[in-house]
Structure formats: C-alpha cells, structure tokens
Amino acid sequence: MLLSCKETTRLVSLGLDRELAFGERVALRVHFAICLGCRRAGRQMHFLRRAVRELSGREFPG
C-alpha cells in the first residue's frame, strides 16, 4: 500500500490515539523512507504531544 502525504499524516496522528496495525506501520515506514516532509511532520506531531503535556508543568524563573 502506497500512501500519499495526506494519508501518512493521518496515520501518524491515528498512531497517537490507537495502536496501529502491522500493515499500517509498514506503510508508514515505507513512506517515511522516501519523504522528508512527512518525517518532519511526524516528529513535530510527537513533539506537540510532549509540549502539551508539559503545559503548566514547568516553573520558569521570573
């Protein structure tokens, strides 16, 4: 299964909400191998999760 970038970002997002099936994970990996934009967007969505978890969790001087 070959994914478009749009489908890929959807699947990345879905993977943050439920476990992906084996086929879905493979399809993601195949697309990531050839697409820098989706690799970046994927990392950025994972980063967003870390950032929102930390919201109000940190103390900043001043």
Added chain:
Amino acid sequence: MATSDEFRKQLEALRPYLLRYASLQLRDAAAAEDAVQEALVAALAGEASFAGRANLRTWLTGILKHKIVDAIRRQAREPVASAEADEEVGDVDEVFTERGHWTERPAAWGNPDGALEQSQFFRALEMCLERLPSRTARAFMMREHLGFETGEICKELSITPTHCWVMLYRARMTLRECLQQTWFGK
C-alpha cells in the same frame, strides 16, 4: 490564623493564571470560573497538605486539573446544543495538493525540545491553542493534556470514534502549522 491569611493571599495571586489554564481546556468562562473556585476552596481546606511542598503553583494546578476533569464529566451529562455540535474545524486540506502531496514541505524544527525550556514558547503554544475551535480544542486537550483515552473523549463529546480521530488530526495539523508560523519559523 495569620498564616492562613497569608496563604489565602498567595492563592488569590494565582487566580488569573489558574483561570487561563482552566479556560484553555474548558472553553467556557463560567465553567472555568467554577472549576478555579472549587480548586481554591479545596486548596484552602487542604493548606496543611501543602505545608512543606516546594511549589504552590504546581500543587494548585494539580488540584485544578482534577476539578477540570470533574467539570468535563459533568458537562458530558448535559445535552450538547446543536449549534455547538455543528461547529467545525478549519480544513487542513490546503496544505496538500489534490493528489495528497505537500503544497509546501514542512520545515525542520531542529531540536524542538530546547523550546520546552522557554516560557515564551509556552505562551506561543497557548495562543495557538486558543485559536482552535472550542470543541476541537477541548477534545485535543482532553487527549494530550489530561490523558483521556479516545473512547472516553467520543463518549463525553457524543461523537463517533472516526469523528474524534479526525478532530484530533486537524488539531495537530493546525497547531503544527501555527507553531511553524509563530515560533519555529521565526
């Protein structure tokens, strides 16, 4: 008790911060006020349990978080106004061509975790969150900040799992774009 007066003052000083935090998640001024009020009352009653802890704000945020979850569960039992149910999310389609390719390839964010050390970054993130439509924002905050499972979010918002996933997807894509514009692209 003199210490209680002092304690009350310290709590009151944090009220604006607490309101902002609650509004971000509840998207309803009255509900946010109520949750903050409940948290402050609980905090006053629990002054003893705070004694000796390092940080008042962190302690208070923890109490408020529970009140927010309670408020969300309470609201879920009330019928959703149809106008609100129909409110929809901005489309993410414009970042893709018709064939589903990026119209513009996402830029690199370098080592984004460095941003987590900066209070200014969190202000930028809050501003991006405020721009989301309220139901989308609520679903997103329930998932990513409060740690609800998607199944529970669907139930609380009376939507199907597919709708829920689409909302979360759009929230992530919109926030990614917003942070690119307001923070990482600067």
